[in-house]
Structures are given as structure tokens and as C-alpha cells.
Amino acid sequence: MTSDNTKKISGVRTRFAPSPTGPLNPGGVRTALFAYLFAKKYGGSLVLRIEDTDVERSKKEWEQDLFESMKWMGLLWDEGPDPDDPSKYIGQYGPYRQSERKDIYAGYLKKLIDEKKAYYCFCSKEELEAYKQYAMSQGLPPVYPGKCRDMDQATIQKYLDEKRPFLIRFKTPKGQKIIFDDAVRGKVEFDSTLLGDFSLSKGFDNPLYNFVVVVDDYEMKITDVVRGEDHISNTPKQILLQEALGFSKVRYAHLPLILNEKKQKLSKRDNVLPISAYKKDGYSPEALNNFVALLGWNPGTDEEIFSLEQLAKEFSVEKIQKGGAVFNPQKLDWINGFYIRQRSLKELADLCLPYLQEKGMIKKNEKMIRPENELLPENSYSVIATGEIISQSRLEGMLALYKERIKKLSEMADLVDFFFAGELSYPKETLKWKNMESDQEAIDSLNKVYNLLSSLEEKDFTKIKLEPILLKEAETMPDRGYILWPLRVALTGKMNSAGPIDITAAMGKEKTLIRIKEAINKFK
RNA sequence: GGCCCCAUCGUCUAGUGGUUAGGACGCGUGGUUUUCAUCCACGUAACACCGGUUCGACUCCGGUUGGGGCCGCCA
Secondary structure, eight states, rough: OOHHHHOOSOOOOEEEEOOSEEEOHHHHHHHHHHHHHHHHHHOOOEOOOOOOOTTTTOHHHHHHHHHHHHHHTTTSBBEEESSSSSEEESSOOOOOBBOOOOHHHHHHHHHHHTTTTEEEEEEOOOHHHHHHHHHHTTTTOOSOOOOOTTTHHHHHHHHTTTOOOOEEEEEEOOOOOEEEEETTTTEEEEEEGGGGGGGEEETEEEHHHHHHHHHHHHHTTEEEEEEEEEGGTTTTHHHHHHHHOOOOOEEEEOOOEOOOOOOSSSOSSOOOOHHHHHHHHHOOHHHHHHHHHHHSSSSSOOOOOOHHHHHHHHHOOOGOOOOOOOOOOOHHHHHHHHHHSSHHHHHHHHHHHHHHHHHTTTTEESSSBBBOOOOOOOEEETTHHHHTEEEEEHHHHHHHTTTTOOOOOOHHHHGGGGGHHHHHHHOOOGSSSOOOSOOOOOOOHHHHHHHHHHTGGGGGGGGHHHHHHHHHHHHHHSSSSHHHHHOOOHHSSSSSSSSHHHHHHHHOOOHHHHHHHHHHHOOO
């Protein structure tokens, strides 16, 4: 019922307003995602605003990281810097970089001072810090004591003429109850007295957070603020400012925090990676969005897999949790593995290729022509260690065997490395199946398989053809391991791998026979 | 210390006065299998506590405890 009402609200405008002081992390993405979903759900738009008023801490590189990560995640904004060329803007209300809007802020500051709703403060940092310590020790609210609140005009002018540094403070009304209705939490109440005369700006050209947020949300016609719960105690300050400036009200939805394993607010100290690192590790944006959406929100059904489009459809503020949610990397891995298993072989190959190339295993051939000028029917790759040429479908066949075995793409390379290696090195004892009593049994097994396979043609190296042949042979032994285990180790050099018959098919006749020969030779 | 917020399995959560408290991840066991995974089946495990309201509380109210957030010339 509530969601129906909300749906009717026209012109919903929400915003994501990060400060570029570090790489975008899962916490930031969660805020961005929810703001995005809120906008999409109610047919509104998402504004991206870079809160870079702190020149010391704000860096272009983090802004760039933010654009790239958001784009990669598919969280595209409707207004703000152009993701493809951040020096340009999209949407009709730009630009949205606070560092480029100082004139606007200065105008509102002057207005507040003229109307005696704000005042100059010339107190020193040391003075203020000392008072704060004292106040805390006395159990008093650690807020500005108001020394400069009623300074006479002559003194103000004198200090200004002396070019003393100053702060502009808001003249917070005392004893006022500030009540707002949070979409997540319901009614929230604060006492204005406890807020103190908070600061709006350093001089006229270094405006501060609480002030610029209010100005920008108004100027950008924001209707709904979706942000982390860590901002809830800023909300009464911002409401007071809206009232002082005669701005319209905005609605608030404060999201529960994402917590570390110790149940504290996620921070850089925790082993949570920036989005760019998850990307590098081989997590997909779909999995990340899906996982992060489920942190503090649920669809009300048992369903857990959602695309961004489905999320935008299903999303509702009523279903947002009140308590914080612990970031659980195991569940992320599970979801990521799930998405990998959904991929087509072509997609999987495209996705894994960069990892294989990075490890120096293969390279993609530019020309679709073999050295002897034979045209290839499709893409081809060169195996760097051996110079072999393999086709797209062969590569896909190899990767397919490990699709079910990885949770992230970066794990693929180490699993399939044997396909792209020269002679394998492993202790010959591993060729011996656990039930075998002597080396000779392993040698016999390998010889048998060698003979069987060498009588076949390359085109018979498919699972369908190979399986009956090899299994028939295996049935003559005490158990299948007598045939299959030595073959596995000969082909992969590993104790754990995909099925040996699958590998034989994926590897092809030539290389398979070479590997078996090499294995037998280890005993000579 | 002050203010604000929160409270169901280890974790993410369903649940809106009467349920064997459900699902998912993880973990364990079994099945499939030559191995590792996948897959399937089964299992493990929770209403923080104390009062009240009520015929009846996980659910409503109060308190306690616990956890968290914020208290910047950061955002």
C-alpha cells in the first residue's frame, strides 16, 4: 500500500554523492545501488554529485576510479559528469562537482549572514578543542559554546579588516524538536540544543559538508535522499538549514550500514577490497550487485538471484532492513560462482582470456590464418610455451571443464595451466593409483591407454567416442582408477582435475599421446 | 560521556498474537564420481534477558543488557 503511494510520486530525483577520497568500495556501491534502484523503481532520475569540497583529501584519481567502477557495475546516472568524458556533463542541471560551485554557496552564505541566521566565528582551533574536552568531561554536549554568536558589528569589521581567518557558523535555534519521518526507520527525533552552532564554511570559499549538501539538494531539485545511516545525525542540521533558507523539504531513507566481521562500520582497515580489485579478481558486476542488494534488503520471497533490471522492479523501501548487515565474502563467492556457471562457453572464454594472457599462457592471434596460410574457420590462439595453435572451440572446450570448479575468474588460469604447458613436471609416484602395488601396474595402464588412443583418429577425440572405449577397458580392472588415475596425472600432472576422459577429448590426440609417452618415460 | 539507531541459526534473512519458527550461505553426513568441483538428498544451528498486556507472545508495551553510528575548520 505504501509502495503504491510512493509510486505515484512524480519526478522522483535521488542522488549519489560520494567524496573522492579513496577508491569506491562495496559500502559505497551499496549506497549507489540503492539510490539507483530507488530512482528506477519510481521512474525518477539519479544524480551523481562529486563532493570534493575538501581539496586536501579529494583526488582526481579517485574520481576516475569512481566513474570506472560505477560504469562497470552498470550503475549509470542520469545527471552529472559524463562517464566517458568527465570534463563534460550530462543532464540539464550540471555541473555537479562541488568544487566548481563555490559562487552558488557563497551567495547563500551571504544571505544567511545578512539575515542574521549565521555569523562569523574567529575562535581558534586550540580554543575549541580545549572546550570540547572540558565539555565531554563534564557530560555536557560537546558543541560550540557560542562565544562569537553575538559579536558586535564593529569588532567583526575590525577582525575582517585584519584578515583574521574565520568560520561561518549557523545560529542554531535552541530548544527546538526536529522530527522527520525516515522511510526506513520511521519517526526520528532530535533536540536542536544538542546540535550547537555548527560550522557552514571556512571563510567564504571553503564551504563545508552540511551546508553544501543542503544547497545542492535544493538546487538539484532532489526529492529523496538515500544514504548511509552514518548520516542520520547530520539530518537535523540539514533540516534546520533548509528551514533557514526557505527550501522545500526532502524525504530521507537512511540505509543500514555494512559491517565487518566484528560488526563495525566497514572501513579501509577491513579486508574488504575496492570494486576495482573485485573486478580484477574476476567477480562479475552482476554478482556484486546481487550480493550487495541482499545486504539489508530482501524481496520478501525465497528468491535470491536478481539481475539489476529485476532488482529495479522488485525493490521497495519497506523491505529495507533496519539493522546493519555483515559483509560475508563466502556468500559473495557463492553468488559469483553461480553466475559463472550460468555463462555460455563463449562468454566464459572471453571473460577468462585476459587472465590466461596475463599469465603468459596464450595469446590471441591477430590473423585468422595459420603459418602455412590455411584459413581458420574462427578465432585462434597461440600457446606461448609450445607454439601450438588452438581454435576458439578448443579453448572453450578446455575452459568448459572448469566452469563448475571456480568461484572467480582469476582461479581459472591455475586450473587449466597444464593445457598450455610444455613437458609437465611432477613426481612419477603420483602416476600410481592408490590401489596399485607396483610402478609396473601404472606403466601397463598407460601403455594400454596409449595403444587404445593411438588407434583412434583425431575426430574420435570426443567424450562420446572416448568414454565407451576407455571405460570398457577400465571395467576389466579391479576398479576404474587403474585406468583413469594414471591417465589423469599423465595429462595434467595434478592430483585434482576435471575428468580424464573430458581432458583427453579437450586436449586432442596429438598432445594426449605426447603426455602419456612422457609419463611412461618417467619410469625409465 | 551526550545524542541517535538497532536486536530471529555463525552470517544474510522470512515471520506482523496461536507456525514442527521457513529459506539461503557456511558447516557436517550420504548419493553421483577414479580425484576435485558441480548436482541431489538429509542433517546442524536462532527468537539476548526481565517484567507487563493477553486465554495465548518471537510478534505489542516498558525496562535491562548487548552491539553500532555520530558528536571536525572530513564527508
